[in-house]
Amino acid sequence: MRIFVTLALFLVFTPAQADRIFVSNERGNTVTVIDGATWEVIKEFPAGLRPRGITVSPDGTKLYVCASDDNLVRVFDTRTFEELHTLPSGPDPELFVLEPNGRRLYIANEDDNLVTVVDTETHAVLAEVPVGVEPEGMAISPNSAFVVNTSETTNMAHFIDTQTNTIKYNMLVDQRPRYAEYTDDGKRLFVTAEIGGTVSVFDIAEDGKPTEAGKISFEVPGVQTEWLQPVGAKVTSDGKWLFVALGPSNRVAVVDAVTLEVAKYILVGERVWQLAFTPGEKFLLTTNGNTNDITVIDVAAQKAIRSIPVGQQPWGVTVAAGIK
Amino acid sequence: MKALCAAFVFSLASIWSGTAFAAELRAAVLRIDYQKLAPISRFEKSPTDLAFAGAALATQDNQTTGQFLGHKFELKTVSTTPEKAKDALGSLRADGINVIVVSANADDLLAIADAATDALVLNAGAPDIRLRDVDCRSNVLHITPSNGMRADAVAQFSAYKRWSRWLLVHGSNSADKRLADAYRKAALKFGQKIVEEREILDTGGSRRSDTGHVAVQRQIPVLVQEAKEHDLVIAADASDVFAPYLPFHLWDPRPVMGSAGLRPVSFNPASESWGGTQFQSRFEKLAGRYVTEADYDAWLALRAVGEAVTRTGSDDPTVLRDYMLGDKFELAAFKGQPLTFRSWNGQMRQPILLYDGRITATVSPQEGFLHQFSPLDTLGLDAPESKCTAFKGGN
Numbered sequence: 001m002r003i004f005v006t007l008a009l010f011l012v013f014t015p016a017q018a019d020r021i022f023v024s025n026e027r028g029n030t031v032t033v034i035d036g037a038t039w040e041v042i043k044e045f046p047a048g049l050r051p052r053g054i055t056v057s058p059d060g061t062k063l064y065v066c067a068s069d070d071n072l073v074r075v076f077d078t079r080t081f082e083e084l085h086t087l088p089s090g091p092d093p094e095l096f097v098l099e100p101n102g103r104r105l106y107i108a109n110e111d112d113n114l115v116t117v118v119d120t121e122t123h124a125v126l127a128e129v130p131v132g133v134e135p136e137g138m139a140i141s142p143n144s145a146f147v148v149n150t151s152e153t154t155n156m157a158h159f160i161d162t163q164t165n166t167i168k169y170n171m172l173v174d175q176r177p178r179y180a181e182y183t184d185d186g187k188r189l190f191v192t193a194e195i196g197g198t199v200s201v202f203d204i205a206e207d208g209k210p211t212e213a214g215k216i217s218f219e220v221p222g223v224q225t226e227w228l229q230p231v232g233a234k235v236t237s238d239g240k241w242l243f244v245a246l247g248p249s250n251r252v253a254v255v256d257a258v259t260l261e262v263a264k265y266i267l268v269g270e271r272v273w274q275l276a277f278t279p280g281e282k283f284l285l286t287t288n289g290n291t292n293d294i295t296v297i298d299v300a301a302q303k304a305i306r307s308i309p310v311g312q313q314p315w316g317v318t319v320a321a322g323i324k
Numbered sequence: 325m326k327a328l329c330a331a332f333v334f335s336l337a338s339i340w341s342g343t344a345f346a347a348e349l350r351a352a353v354l355r356i357d358y359q360k361l362a363p364i365s366r367f368e369k370s371p372t373d374l375a376f377a378g379a380a381l382a383t384q385d386n387q388t389t390g391q392f393l394g395h396k397f398e399l400k401t402v403s404t405t406p407e408k409a410k411d412a413l414g415s416l417r418a419d420g421i422n423v424i425v426v427s428a429n430a431d432d433l434l435a436i437a438d439a440a441t442d443a444l445v446l447n448a449g450a451p452d453i454r455l456r457d458v459d460c461r462s463n464v465l466h467i468t469p470s471n472g473m474r475a476d477a478v479a480q481f482s483a484y485k486r487w488s489r490w491l492l493v494h495g496s497n498s499a500d501k502r503l504a505d506a507y508r509k510a511a512l513k514f515g516q517k518i519v520e521e522r523e524i525l526d527t528g529g530s531r532r533s534d535t536g537h538v539a540v541q542r543q544i545p546v547l548v549q550e551a552k553e554h555d556l557v558i559a560a561d562a563s564d565v566f567a568p569y570l571p572f573h574l575w576d577p578r579p580v581m582g583s584a585g586l587r588p589v590s591f592n593p594a595s596e597s598w599g600g601t602q603f604q605s606r607f608e609k610l611a612g613r614y615v616t617e618a619d620y621d622a623w624l625a626l627r628a629v630g631e632a633v634t635r636t637g638s639d640d641p642t643v644l645r646d647y648m649l650g651d652k653f654e655l656a657a658f659k660g661q662p663l664t665f666r667s668w669n670g671q672m673r674q675p676i677l678l679y680d681g682r683i684t685a686t687v688s689p690q691e692g693f694l695h696q697f698s699p700l701d702t703l704g705l706d707a708p709e710s711k712c713t714a715f716k717g718g719n
Contacts, residue, residue, distance in 0.1 A: 092605075111605055113388055132392065133385045134602050152599060153627075153656070154389040155634070170392040172634070175656035176599070195598075195656035224699060226661040248660075 019278055020078060020320045022063055023287060023294055024051040025311030031065060032310035033081065036278055036319065044311055045081045048074045053095040054316040058102040060323060066093040078320045088125050090116035097138040097147065106147045108135040115149050117165055127165035131158045139180035146208045150177035150191055157191045159210060171210055173200040178231045183239040190242060192230035199230050199244060201260060216260050223249050232274035236281055243284055245272040252286055254302050266304050268295035279321040287314035346394040347639040351629060352421045353379045353622055354412060355403045356428035364568045375427045375448060376401040377611035378619030379626050386630030395633055406432055413439060422641045425625045427618060430455055437461040444641035448621035453506060456669045456705055460712035465648060465670040467625040471503055473704035474588035475510035477676035477688035478581045483514045484690045487555035492521045493548060499562035507558050507582065519552040526565045544573035559583040591620035592679040598660040624657055631655050669712040673700040
C-alpha cells in the first residue's frame with residue numbers, strides 16, 4: 001500500500017512539462033507522438049495522405065505536416081493532436097521551412113518545380129517561386145534573409161531572397177541534393193547530395209552570398225560507396241559537429257564541421273532519413289524508414305542508445321519543447 | 325494574313341537573335357518504325373509518342389535547369405521507316421542538329437552512325453551485344469542496356485536464389501538465338517547450368533486469336549515436357565512469339581525468367597524507389613499514359629546530354645561526348661546510384677530492374693557480386709572482354 005501511495009505521488013509530481021517528439025509516417029499516413037522524458041509512444045494519429053515534412057511553431061503550440069498526397073499542409077495542436085486547420089501548399093508539398101518568427105512557411109512543391117510561400121496567420125499564398133526540377137531541401141538563414149531550396153534533378157541549391165521572393169544565387173552541387181542546413185551563426189551552409197554521395201559546404205558572406213568551401217565524402221570499410229547516400233543533416237548550435245543521415249547504409253556520420261573530416265559512423269535503423277535534435281541538443285533522433293522506428297543518439301557520447309517503434313515508413317521528425 | 329504571319333515570324337526571329345545563350349542544344353529523336361505483328365499482350369501496344377514523350381520530359385527537365393544558366397534546349401522528334409531513315413537523318417543534319425537519339429535496330433543504327441560521324445548518336449533501343457563489341461562506333465553511346473547486361477542480371481538473381489539448373493527455351497528467329505546466346509554466356513559467367521535447351525518454332529501461327537489459349541494450353545506443355553530436372557525456365561523470345569504463355573503452361577511447375585515471368589528491364593511504370601514516384605507522376609502528367617522502357621531510355625539519353633551541357637556549358641557534341649565518358653560525369657536517374665559510361669565501349673552502366681509486370685521484384689547487380697571497379701560492371705561486357713577498339717586510348 002505504501003508503495004502504491006509513493007508511486008501515485010510520484011506520478012502526480014512528475015514535471016508537467018515535457019518534450020514531445022512527433023514523427024511523420026509516410027506510408028502509415030499518421031504521426032506518432034513520443035514522450036521526450038520516458039521515450040514512450042503516447043499516440044499515433046491520422047495526419048493526411050503521405051505525411052513527410054514536419055515542423056513545430058516557435059512557441060511550440062502548432063505542428064505543421066506536409067500531407068503530400070492531399071496537396072496541403074495540415075496544422076495540429078501539439079497538446080491535443082486535434083487538427084486546427086489546413087494551409088494551402090501548392091501541389092505535392094514535400095519539405096518546408098518555417099521562418100524563425102513563425103510567420104512565413106516556405107514549401108517545396110516536388111511535382112511542380114515551385115517553392116510556395118504561405119502566411120501562417122492569414123493562410124494566404126504570398127508567392128510562388130519557380131525553381132529547378134524536383135525541389136526538396138529547404139533551409140532558412142538565421143536572419144531570414146535567404147531561403148535555400150535544393151532541386152533534386154537540376155542539382156542546384158537556389159538561394160531565394162525573401163524580400164523579393166526571387167532567386168539571387170544558383171549553386172551547382174552533386175547529384176540529387178536532398179537537404180540544406182545553415183549553421184546557427186549563418187556563416188556556413190551544408191547541402192547533402194544523395195546520389196552524388198557528398199555534402200557540399202558553402203561559406204556564406206555577410207550579404208548572404210555563397211562560396212563553395214569544400215565537399216565532405218564518406219567511406220565505410222565493407223560498405224559499397226553507392227550505399228552511402230547523404231540525406232538529412234543537422235549541425236550543432238556551436239557549429240562544431242555535423243550529423244548526416246546516410247540512407248540505405250543505415251548509418252549516421254558524425255562530421256567535424258570545421259575540418260570537414262568524418263569522425264565516426266553510428267549504426268542506426270534501416271534507411272535512415274531525417275534527423276532532429278531534442279532541446280538542448282542532448283539527443284539526436286533519426287527516422288528509419290525500413291525498420292519503422294526511430295533511433296535515439298546521445299549527442300555528447302556520439303552513441304545510439306535506444307530505438308523506438310513508430311508507424312509505417314517514418315520520414316520526418318520534430319520536437320516540441322516543454323508541452324504543458 | 326500571310327503578311328501578318330510573316331511579320332510575326334520575323335519578330336520572333338529578331339527576339340531569338342537578340343538573345344545569346346551560353347549554350348544552345350538542339351537534339352532530335354529519330355525513331356524507325358518497323359512492320360511487325362501486334363504484341364501478344366495489348367498492354368504492350370506501342371503508343372504513337374513512344375520514346376518521344378520520354379525525350380520531351382528530359383528536354384523540359386533540362387530546360388528548367390538551363391533557365392538558371394542561360395542554356396537553351398530544343399527537341400525535334402521524327403518517326404520514319406527503314407527506307408526513309410537516310411533522308412530523315414539528312415534533314416536533321418541540314419537543320420544543324422548533331423545530337424541524335426536513335427530508336428532503331430542494330431543495322432539501321434550503324435548506318436545512321438556511319439552517315440553522321442561528327443554527330444553524337446545515343447542508342448536508345450538496340451540491345452545487341454555486337455554494338456558494344458566488334459561493331460562499336462566512337463560516336464555512339466549506348467543508353468539501352470545490352471542483352472548481355474540483362475541476361476547477367478537474371479543469372480545473378482538465379483545464383484542468389486540457388487535456382488541454378490536452367491531449362492533454356494528459345495525462339496527460332498535469329499534475334500531469339502542471339503538472345504539465347506546471351507543467356508548461355510551469362511550461365512557460364514555466374515556458374516549456372518543449362519541442363520537442356522528447347523526451341524519453339526515461329527510458324528507464324530495464331531498466337532493471339534480469341535481461342536488461341538486453347539491451342540496454347542495444349543501445345544506449350546508438349547513442347548517443354550520431360551525435360552531434365554531443372555529449377556528455372558529461361559525464356560529467350562526476342563520476337564514475342566511464345567514467352568508470355570510459358571509461366572502457366574509449363575510441364576513442370578517452375579518459375580520463368582527472361583522474356584516472360586521475371587523480366588530484366590531498364591525501368592517500369594511501377595518503380596517508386598529512389599524518388600521514382602516523382603518521375604512517374606511527371607511523365608504521366610506530360611504523356612497521359614504509363615512510361616515504357618523506350619521512354620525511359622530516351623529520357624535518360626537526353627538527361628545525360630543535359631547534365632553534360634549543365635556541367636561543361638558547351639553544346640559541342642565532341643565536348644559533351646568526352647565529358648560523358650570521363651570520370652566527372654555522373655547522373656541520378658531513379659535507380660539508387662549514379663549512372664556513368666564505360667569509357668571502353670560507350671555503354672551506360674546501370675542497375676537492371678527485374679520486373680514481374682506489377683512490381684520490381686529485385687534489382688541487379690545482386691549483393692555479393694563484386695568488381696574491382698564498380699559492381700555495375702558485373703553486368704554485360706567488361707573491359708577485358710569487349711572487342712571494341714573505337715574508344716581506344718579513351719578515358
